[in-house]
Amino acid sequence: GIQVEQSPPDLILQEGANSTLRCNFSDSVNNLQWFHQNPWGQLINLFYIPSGTKQNGRLSATTVATERYSLLYISSSQTTDSGVYFCAVVGEMDSSYKLIFGSGTRLLVRP
Amino acid sequence: EAGVAQSPRYKIIEKRQSVAFWCNPISGHATLYWYQQILGQGPKLLIQFQNNGVVDDSQLPKDRFSAERLKGVDSTLKIQPAKLEDSAVYLCASSLGPELTDTQYFGPGTRLTVL
Numbered sequence: 633g634i635q636v637e638q639s640p641p642d643l644i645l646q647e648g649a650n651s652t653l654r655c656n657f658s659d660s661v662n663n664l665q666w667f668h669q670n671p672w673g674q675l676i677n678l679f680y681i682p683s684g685t686k687q688n689g690r691l692s693a694t695t696v697a698t699e700r701y702s703l704l705y706i707s708s709s710q711t712t713d714s715g716v717y718f719c720a721v722v723g724e725m726d727s728s729y730k731l732i733f734g735s736g737t738r739l740l741v742r743p
Numbered sequence: 744e745a746g747v748a749q750s751p752r753y754k755i756i757e758k759r760q761s762v763a764f765w766c767n768p769i770s771g772h773a774t775l776y777w778y779q780q781i782l783g784q785g786p787k788l789l790i791q792f793q794n795n796g797v798v799d800d801s802q803l804p805k806d807r808f809s810a811e812r813l814k815g816v817d818s819t820l821k822i823q824p825a826k827l828e829d830s831a832v833y834l835c836a837s838s839l840g841p842e843l844t845d846t847q848y849f850g851p852g853t854r855l856t857v858l
Contacts, residue, residue, distance in 0.1 A: 636785075663844050673832060675786070675849040682844075718785050722843040726801035731843050733785025 634659045634723030636734035644740045645709050653704040653737045655719035662722075664695050664702050665731070669716040678704075678717075709741045745769065747850035749835050755856045761823040764853045768816070768837030774798075776847060777810055777820050778834040786834055792818060793841050822855075830857045 635658035645651055655664070666678040678693070679686050681702065685694045690709075695702040706713055716736040723732045748767040756762050768775050773794050778786035789808065791798040794815040803810070807826070812818040822829055832852040838845040 665844075673852050673854075675834065675836075677846050677848075680844060680846065720785070728799045728801050729843060730788045730791070730799055730802075731847070733787070735783070735785055 633725035634661070634721060634732055636719060636721055636723075636732055638717075638719060638734040638737050640737060641735070642738045642740075644742065647709060647711060647741055647743050649709050649741075651706045651709060651739070653706070653717050653739075655702045655704070655734055657700050657702075657719075657721050657723075659723060660700070661697065664697075665720045666693055666702070666704050667718040667720060667733075668713075669718065669736070671715055675718075706739075709739075711741045711743055714739055714741050747835055747837055747848055749833075749850040749853055751853060752851065753854050753856075755858065756825055757858050758827055759824040761821065762825055762855065763819050763821045764833050764835075764855075766818045766820070766835030766850060768818075768835070769839075769848055772837035772839050772848075773815070774838045774841050774845070775812055775818050776836040776838075777818070778836065780832045780834055780852070782831070789820070798841070825855075825857045827857050830855060 637656045663682045669675045681693045681695045683697045690707045692705045718736045720733040775792045777789045780786040789803045790800040792812045810820045834852045835850040836847040
């Protein structure tokens, strides 16, 4: 089945710093999503970005499907950005298509 | 608009006991998902419903896990009997449409600890 790998696994930032999170996937996909899970466990969809670049406030994402990676940029980080960031792709596993998540990047933004 | 509701929020049981989780999706959402999230990992799909029919349960351990969505709205997930490795957060999500690219809205989860 498709493999989704994220890096770095952990990241600590000072408030105001910028960061880039990476997601690599092992097979061709025509979709990719980024999620944020806050420290209380709530998981929220940030972007659906099969290709190209999207921006939402201080967050932006770029997917290069032909090279099988996506990047999530966080600018001017705030303490509320802390949590775990997951990328997920629709891929085949156990003979059916489903949303497959990476293992996440754990971000801590210090004041 | 109310979000996805789940209960209980926390549950502690001993191995070999049974447990059930409840999920109420966003009103009007036809598709409902149950995910298992083990500590330090991303969510893993257990089962997907479209209305009250099962679309995908290929990763559901059917010898001990069962799920139903009888009236196409609420859903319950049951584990019987529980094992230590079932300790995880169980997330329910719903989406308006059936496509896997439709935005999924997640509930707060139920944290299960099996002792």
